[in-house]
Amino acid sequence: MIQGNRIHIFSVFMMLAGALVLLFVIAPLAGMFLHTSGSSIAEALQDTEVTHSILLTLGSAMAATLIFSLGIIPLAWLMARHTFRGKRIIQGIIDLPVVIPHSAAGIALLSVVSENAIFGKAAAGLGLSFIGTIGGVIIAMAFVSLPFLFNAARDSFESIDRRLEYAAMNLGASPAKTFFTISLPLAKNGIISGMIMMFARGMSEFGAIVIIAYYPMVTPVMIYDRFASFGLEASRPIALLFICIALIVFIIIRLFTRRRYATR
Amino acid sequence: MLHVKDVTIYAGTFAVNSATFRINKGEYYFLLGESGSGKSLLLEAISGTRDIQKGSIMVAGEDITHQPLNKRNVGIVFQNLALFPHKKVFKNISFSLNCRKISKKEIDFEVHQMAEKLGISKLLQRYPETLSGGEHQRVALARTLIMKPAVLLLDEPLSSLDILLKEEMVTLLKDIHQQGQTILHVTHDYHEVAQLADRISIIENGQILQTGTRLEISKAPCNRLANRISNPFL
Structure with a gap:
């Protein structure tokens, strides 16, 4: 398409089409930056409700990712390495949160964890409640974001040459040792990417959380709450602050994981 | 040392049928066959990476047919080497x-x-x-x-090497064999057989057609590949 210094008309068309999409993403963000004054951001930063909400959102998303990864990674390995009846159904179930409206996901979760439901009753017996609690925020975040980690981990396990695992077992390693010394280290880059995606998706969740746990207020809910109660001017600085903090967190995670796991 | 008895393996529409051979202690044994003949399937079955449908596999008098991969005491060097x-x-x-x-x-x-x-x-x-x-x-x-390992399994170990490295590896494999290691070497290359084999089984379309020393096979070769064993430089 690009021969020497000459750019073909087709490439120009492709660039224009791509530029429109980029503009579509950048314009609202740029608009938000242009219409928000430094003083209103400083004000939002001094608002303890806002800072608590941001910390709650980041912490809950992190907790959802770490806690649920303990089950998602083994399931991803099973799906990558074994053939069994119902495998496609399991894959469909895992992908379900991506395709259903998140408010519907919230309703579905509510019907399981409310104190009238069996699971909710059992949890209440153990002193656990998911309605209007951090626990509720965590399960809502996990529910909608787990497919991102699951699919990334499964793809990573599938991409490992099986002969490496066979070689380890042939050398005397048990299945558990093979998993922890060969499969997991070789899949770690994909798993870490999946965890970052799960964290990101969980952090931005609104629909499911607003139904299970309006309070304690995570930042996406707070942005909506301030917008509904006080209008655009009140919600915009919080949205901008949240985007900036999320961006900084992502850059730190990416830099940390790249440095630590880039080569091996 | 290794006794493969009446082993049948199904792999989709292909099958290895009732394969039987016995490798003595310290012997350098070859499974010689063209691509798709079933020789690698047999090697996988011995190493435990593939289930067999019939027959048994004995190593040093012990039945390993249903033993897990990590308990078999047979060492395999995969064709792609599979280094971690x-x-x-x-x-x-x-x-x-x-x-x-x-x-x-x-x-x-x-x-x-x-x-x-x-x-x-x-x-x-x-x-x-x-x-x-x-x-x-x-x-x-x-x-x-x-x-x-009681038996060293080699899956086409020389196929990806250039001629000088091949010569070097042949010398190395001879050394390992001379130190008493029992070896089962799978290949389609009759030159390797000529340089290393004590005994050979010829496999074609999932059937072991002939077993013997180079001399025995040269006297009545069962197929084109077997015919080449007697004079690999034809």
Whole structure:
């Protein structure tokens, strides 16, 4: 398409089409930056409700990712390495949160964890409640974001040459040792990417959380709450602050994981 | 040492049918067949990476047919060598020793001894991606030999090497054999048979057609490949 210094008309068309999409993403963000004054951001930063909400959102998303990864990674390995009846159904179930409206996901979760439901009753017996609690925020975040980690981990396990695992077992390693010394280290880059995606998706969740746990207020809910109660001017600085903090967190995670796991 | 008896393996529409052969202790044995003849399926079945539908596999008098992969005491060197890319050469070679919970001091001694034997002492702190083809082969052999397998299984070990490296590896394999190692070598290359084999089984379309020494097979070759054994340079 690009021969020497000459750019073909087709490439120009492709660039224009791509530029429109980029503009579509950048314009609202740029608009938000242009219409928000430094003083209103400083004000939002001094608002303890806002800072608590941001910390709650980041912490809950992190907790959802770490806690649920303990089950998602083994399931991803099973799906990558074994053939069994119902495998496609399991894959469909895992992908379900991506395709259903998140408010519907919230309703579905509510019907399981409310104190009238069996699971909710059992949890209440153990002193656990998911309605209007951090626990509720965590399960809502996990529910909608787990497919991102699951699919990334499964793809990573599938991409490992099986002969490496066979070689380890042939050398005397048990299945558990093979998993922890060969499969997991070789899949770690994909798993870490999946965890970052799960964290990101969980952090931005609104629909499911607003139904299970309006309070304690995570930042996406707070942005909506301030917008509904006080209008655009009140919600915009919080949205901008949240985007900036999320961006900084992502850059730190990416830099940390790249440095630590880039080569091996 | 290794007795494959009446083994049948189904792989989709292809099958290895009632394969039987016996390898004596210290013997260098070849399974010779063209691509798709079923020789690698048999090797996989012996190593435990593939289930068999019928028959039995005995190693040193013990029935290993249904034993898990990590309990068979047969060492396999895969065609692609399957070195662990995230572990240095030292960790690759010591992997089986770590599985057996041997002391660190002993592991260190054994790995250095094996590395010296195979001429790879200088490579111990390197990652596999930095090794040449021949070095890869030596490390893979060292990693398998250090576990002292009853039978060493080699899946087309020379197929990816250039002619000089091939000669080097043939010498190395002869050395390993002379030290008493029982070897089952799978290949389609009759030149390798001419250089290394004690006995050979010829396999075609999932059937073992003929078994014997080079001389025995040359007297009444069962197929084109067997015919080449008597004079590989025709």
